[in-house]
Amino acid sequence: MADVEHIIGLLLGTEDDWPRAYEALVDRLGPVVDGSGRKHRLRTTRVTIEPFNLRDKPRHSLVIDRLAYWYYHPREWLKKVSMMDDVYLLNSPFTFQSMEKHAAYCAMMRLGLKVPETVLVPYKHPLENSRWAYTAARYNQSFDLDEVAERLGYPLFMKPYDGGAWVGVSKIQDSAELHAAYDASGERLMHLQQSVEGYDVFSRSLSIGPETMVMKFRPELPMHDRYAVEHGFLDAETGDEVVTISRLVNAFFGWEFNSCESLVRGSEVFPIDYANACPDVALTSLHYYFPWAMKALLRWTTFCVVTGRRFQVDLNTRRYFEVADRTDLTYKEKLAAYRKLADEYFDTERYVDFCASRLGHVDELVYDWVDSPDFDALLVDTVRATYPASEHERFLAHFRGLVGAWVADQE
Structure with a gap:
C-alpha cells in the first residue's frame, strides 16, 4: 500500500513561537501506521491569503486556524473547504458568533452551569x-x-x-x-x-481535542507570571468538574482548541469566560506547560488525519438540552451526562487507544526536543522578539528555569 501524505495548514496571525514548535515536532514525528498497516506522513504548510475559486480543491487535510475569528476572508475560505472538501478544522467557523461570549453564556446557562x-x-x-x-x-x-x-x-x-x-x-x-x-x-x-467575590482559585484550562490542562491563573500578574507552576490546587472532584465544563463547552460548539476560565469558591465552579477562538499558547505565557500543549496538539491533529475523523458542521445541541431539561437528575448527574456526550464527540476512548498504540513515542520525542539546542534557539528568538534588549538575559533565565523544571519533572 502506498504511503498517505497529510498536509496540515497553519492559518496564522502574528505568532511564530508555537507554529515553529509544532512544525519541528511534525518533522520529527515520522510515519504513523494505521490499523491496516498503511503509513501516514504529516507535513505542515503556512496558509496564505489570496483570491480563491469556490470550486478550487485545497491540498490540506486539516487546518489549525488562529486568524479567522477576526479576518473574514480566510473565515469564508474555512467554511468553503469544510463544507465542500471535508477539510478538518479544530474550531468551527460556523460558531464564531458564539465566540462573541453572548451566545456562549446563553447556552451554558441553558445547560444549568453556574454562570454569574x-x-x-x-x-x-x-x-x-x-x-x-x-x-x-x-x-x-x-x-x-x-x-x-x-x-x-x-x-x-x-x-x-x-x-x-x-x-x-x-x-x-x-x-x-x-x-x-x-x-x-x-x-x-x-x-x-x-462578580464572584471571595473565590479561592482562578483556573484557566486549555483544551486541545479531548486533552485538558487545568492551570492556576493569576490575572493580576504580568503575562509571564500568570500561569503558576502549582499542582494539587484543586481537589479531585472539583478538578474533574472544571475539566468537564471545559470539554462540554467545546463539544457543544465544535471547538477543539479553546480555553476556559472558571472561578472556584469552596466546592462551586463558576465558569466566567470560555469562548476563545485563539487561546493563549505562547511560549512566554505557558512556559512550563508549553511542551504539554505542543504534545497534545501533535497527538490530536495526527489522530484526526490518520483515522479520517470527519469535521462536524451540524451541532447536536438538542441532545444537551434534553439532559438539561430532566428534572430527575441532580447537577452532578447532569455534568456526568454532559461529560459522556463530550467524550462521544471527541471519540475519547478511541483517541486514548490510538495514542497508546500509535503514538507511544511522542512523549520521548517531545522530551528530547525540549531538552535540545533547537528548542533553546526557539526560546532565544522568542524572547528577543518579545522583550526589549535590556531584559533579554533576565527573561532567558526565567524561561529556561521554568522549562528546565518541566524537563526535570519528566525524568
Whole structure:
C-alpha cells in the first residue's frame, strides 16, 4: 500500500513561537501506521491569503486556524473547504458568533452551569446607521443603568460581549465607576456581570481535542507570571468538574482548541469566560506547560488525519438540552451526562487507544526536543522578539528555569 501524505495548514496571525514548535515536532514525528498497516506522513504548510475559486480543491487535510475569528476572508475560505472538501478544522467557523461570549453564556446557562448573572445593555453610542433614529424613537425603551446594576449587586464587571484578552473589561465598584465605564464603551456592546467575590482559585484550562490542562491563573500578574507552576490546587472532584465544563463547552460548539476560565469558591465552579477562538499558547505565557500543549496538539491533529475523523458542521445541541431539561437528575448527574456526550464527540476512548498504540513515542520525542539546542534557539528568538534588549538575559533565565523544571519533572 502506498504511503498517505497529510498536509496540515497553519492559518496564522502574528505568532511564530508555537507554529515553529509544532512544525519541528511534525518533522520529527515520522510515519504513523494505521490499523491496516498503511503509513501516514504529516507535513505542515503556512496558509496564505489570496483570491480563491469556490470550486478550487485545497491540498490540506486539516487546518489549525488562529486568524479567522477576526479576518473574514480566510473565515469564508474555512467554511468553503469544510463544507465542500471535508477539510478538518479544530474550531468551527460556523460558531464564531458564539465566540462573541453572548451566545456562549446563553447556552451554558441553558445547560444549568453556574454562570454569574449577566445583563446585556444597549449601546451607549450606536453604530452609524441611517435607520437608527427612527427605530430608536419608536422601539427603544429608556432604562435606568443604576437600577440594572443594583439588581446585579456591586461589585460587578462590565465587559464587551465580543471581547477577548481582557480588552475593555472593567471592575465596577459603584455608580460613578459604572457610568464612567459605560460612557467610555462608546460603540461597543457591553455585558454587566455579577462578580464572584471571595473565590479561592482562578483556573484557566486549555483544551486541545479531548486533552485538558487545568492551570492556576493569576490575572493580576504580568503575562509571564500568570500561569503558576502549582499542582494539587484543586481537589479531585472539583478538578474533574472544571475539566468537564471545559470539554462540554467545546463539544457543544465544535471547538477543539479553546480555553476556559472558571472561578472556584469552596466546592462551586463558576465558569466566567470560555469562548476563545485563539487561546493563549505562547511560549512566554505557558512556559512550563508549553511542551504539554505542543504534545497534545501533535497527538490530536495526527489522530484526526490518520483515522479520517470527519469535521462536524451540524451541532447536536438538542441532545444537551434534553439532559438539561430532566428534572430527575441532580447537577452532578447532569455534568456526568454532559461529560459522556463530550467524550462521544471527541471519540475519547478511541483517541486514548490510538495514542497508546500509535503514538507511544511522542512523549520521548517531545522530551528530547525540549531538552535540545533547537528548542533553546526557539526560546532565544522568542524572547528577543518579545522583550526589549535590556531584559533579554533576565527573561532567558526565567524561561529556561521554568522549562528546565518541566524537563526535570519528566525524568
